[in-house]
Amino acid sequence: EAGVTQFPSHSVIEKGQTVTLRCDPISGHDNLYWYRRVMGKEIKFLLHFVKESKQDESGMPNNRFLAERTGGTYSTLKVQPAELEDSGVYFCASSQGGTYNSPLHFGNGTRLTVT
Amino acid sequence: GESVGLHLPTLSVQEGDNSIINCAYSNSASDYFIWYKQESGKGPQFIIDIRSNMDKRQGQRVTVLLNKTVKHLSLQIAATQPGDSAVYFCAENPRKGAGNMLTFGGGTRLMVKP
Numbered sequence: 001e002a003g004v005t006q007f008p009s010h011s012v013i014e015k016g017q018t019v020t021l022r023c024d025p026i027s028g029h030d031n032l033y034w035y036r037r038v039m040g041k042e043i044k045f046l047l048h049f050v051k052e053s054k055q056d057e058s059g060m061p062n063n064r065f066l067a068e069r070t071g072g073t074y075s076t077l078k079v080q081p082a083e084l085e086d087s088g089v090y091f092c093a094s095s096q097g098g099t100y101n102s103p104l105h106f107g108n109g110t111r112l113t114v115t
Numbered sequence: 116g117e118s119v120g121l122h123l124p125t126l127s128v129q130e131g132d133n134s135i136i137n138c139a140y141s142n143s144a145s146d147y148f149i150w151y152k153q154e155s156g157k158g159p160q161f162i163i164d165i166r167s168n169m170d171k172r173q174g175q176r177v178t179v180l181l182n183k184t185v186k187h188l189s190l191q192i193a194a195t196q197p198g199d200s201a202v203y204f205c206a207e208n209p210r211k212g213a214g215n216m217l218t219f220g221g222g223t224r225l226m227v228k229p
Contacts, residue, residue, distance in 0.1 A: 004158070033215060043159070043204065043219040056216060091158050095215055103149060104215045106158030 002026065004107035006092050012113045018080040021110045023092030025074070031095045032075050033104065034067060038088035049075060082114045123202060125224040134192040136223045138205030143186060145207035149217065150179060150190045153202045162190070162203075192225075200227045 005024045013019050025032045034046040046065070047057035051072035060067070064083070069075040079086055089111050093104040128134045140148065146167040151159035165172045165179045165188075172179050178191040188205050202224050206217040 031215065035217075035219075042221050045216045045218070048216060059216070093158070093215070102215075103161040103164060104159075104217070106151075106160070108156065108158045 004092055004094050004105050006090075006107035006110050008110060009108065010111045010113075012115065013082055014115055015084055016081045018078065019082055019112060021077045021079075021090050021092075021112070023075045023077070023107060025092070025094030026096075026105055029094035029096050029105075030072070031097070031102075032069060033093045033095075034075070034077055035091040035093060035106075036088050037091070038085065041088075043091065046077075079112070082112075084114050087112055087114045123222050123224045125226060127226045127228060128195050130195060130197060130227055130229050132195055134190075134195045134199070134225060134227075136190045136192075136203050136225065138188040138190075138220050138223075140186050140188055140205065140207045140218075140220070142207060142209040142218065143183075145209045145218075147208040148179070148181060148188050149206045149208075150177075150188075151204045151206060151219075152199075153204065153222070155201075159204060195225075195227050197227045197229055200225055 007022045011019050030051050032049040035043050037043045045059040047067055048055045049069045052069050066078045089109040091106050091109045093106040095102045095104050149164040150162040152162050153159045163174045163177050163179050165181050170181050176193045180189045202222045204222045205220045
């Protein structure tokens with residue numbers, strides 16, 4: 001089966017610009033997550049979709065970040081306007097079930113650099 | 116790779132030796148723990164998991180040990196191979212049954228010397 005795919009793999013933008021990251025989960029996985037690692041920090045949870053619904057967005061840092069999952073398939077994460085501290089690697093992950101015995105499958109991430 | 120700027124503890128082992136990677140977790144309410152392996156340029160890859168009602172679980176060449184008393188998790192890799200070189204993360208799920216909103220540790224870099 002195809003894994004979780006993310007696009008683009010790298011993005012370099014200027015402060016104040018907008019960037020949209022895309023994630024295609026494994027087919028049939030209802031649960032989709034966004035995580036990120038900013039420079040020098042641990043990987044942190046951002047939000048969780050079940051199908052097209054946001055189940056938990058408690059990790060979203062502020063209202064400059066907007067995640068969508070229209071139709072319950074792929075997801076986008078938009079950062080507008082981008083700030084320097086948004087630089088890092090953004091990971092998407094999906095799972096079939098919600099937790100136990102349904103481990104997360106991660107994509108290779110999008111490395112975002114804000115200059 | 117993604118680890119630039121993040122100071123990681125490093126474990127260096129000889130090929131064929133056993134490796135033990137340790138992790139201290141923070142939340143005594145966590146009931147599910149996972150080890151991930153991350154190679155350069157890739158996302159974290161699931162290795163093995165364990166629930167809090169167990170203290171040991173074995174996979175292929177890997178064993179996870181859980182000590183809830185001291186909130187400690189370890190990953191043992193038998194007969195370490197060059198392909199095992201990567202960054203290893205432990206993760207905990209502090210929200211019982213409520214999805215995979217994981218809290219990750221800082222990671223340990225494993226270097227295997229041929």
